[in-house]
Amino acid sequence: MKKALSFAVALGLVAGMASAAVAADNLTLTGEARWRGSYKNNHVDASDTGTDRRQVMDQRYRLNASIKVNDDVKIGSRIVLLNQEFGNDNTTDNQSKGTDNTYNTADDGHGTSSVDRAWMDIKTLGGTWSFGRMEASWGNKFMGWGSSVDRVKATYKAGDLTFAGYLQKDVEGDSATSNGDQDKDTWGALVVGKAGDTKWGVIANYVIDDRSAAKTSGEDTGYLVDAFFNAKAGAANILGEIFYSDGDLLDNSNKDAIIGGFVGASMAAGPATLKGIVAMWDGNEAGGSSTARDCDDDFAPSLLIGTCNETAIIDFGATTSASDPGDSTYLVAAGADMKINDKINVGGGIGYLQASEHGYVVDDSKNLIEVDVYMSYALAQNATYTLGIAYGDWDNASANDDALFVVGNRVNVTF
Known part of the structure; x- marks a missing residue:
């Protein structure tokens, strides 16, 4: 209740400033709303004996407010209205994700309204x-x-x-x-x-x-x-x-440097756009007081990699093993996108991943073959529905977890 009240007061102050202190053309409001749902089968560690199924739904609403005080001064902010995950995730249902990127487990799941960015730009x-x-x-x-x-x-x-x-x-x-x-x-x-x-x-x-x-x-x-x-x-x-x-x-726990990189390309071929990527990451686990480092979760070269994507199972370069942190991760992927009409886009791809001692694999069986298909549909202006399906086959991961199957969908609205 206190958080809801404080947020209402903050929003009222923003509105008050907009009406009393600046002209309407000096206030810019933008934002995005996102709803996602996914089903993942055989997505966990190959050695896990429990359930390998996960059904998750989450939703996020964010508002950006920018005030031009004058030609030399601007104040910007981003307000998180809600950032919530709930569903069968093998931990706790109905969680809210705070601005510190951690979850609270309050039963109502609505404790995340806050201002997570606020800054000023001054030309001087x-x-x-x-x-x-x-x-x-x-x-x-x-x-x-x-x-x-x-x-x-x-x-x-x-x-x-x-x-x-x-x-x-x-x-x-x-x-x-x-x-x-x-x-x-x-x-x-x-x-x-x-x-x-x-x-x-x-x-x-x-x-x-x-x-x-x-x-x-x-x-x-x-x-x-x-x-x-x-x-x-x-x-x-x-x-x-x-x-x-x-x-x-x-550095990593072997005291070696961490290095990674990628090269990608795309080009039009008739109504389709062809694309491909080669990526590597070496020295996954950071040592000492640092936490394990891998690529940013927005780096999503395939549906199964890059956890900003609802179908993803890992970030590129992620590892759950400290036994050999110097091992490298490699990825080769290719695909194509095609615009069917003004509302529908479809695409697909295939990828090969050599994981780095990741928890999804056992012994030296590190190879994953991935096949993706996806489509997007314009529900209305600024509103899009996206559906993705991914199939992956680990090389001899275990008798039960050789293959994984993921379905994810989302609705995005921007303004």
């Missing part, structure tokens, strides 16, 4: 300075996409180049304690450029963890570098990205 000192909790999206979704981070960021442009530097507060501790500074900070810089049909970018982060556990373990610093490109080569569109991280905080 020859550039744009941003302060607050803002979006962090990079490249082709391989390293990170759609995150909410606390940053002070300065952005400058010079011709076709954009430069930015930032301080990101990952953890803000209490420096007044006897343990001293308890922060975890990321210092970063990036450059993005354009040349004709080619867009490219490079980003570098240096992470410093001053919390007690990191200092005690000696794993308190690390760095990462990521580069991406999007280009045209004749009739083909080509994109790619490469990631590298090292240092005590961002």
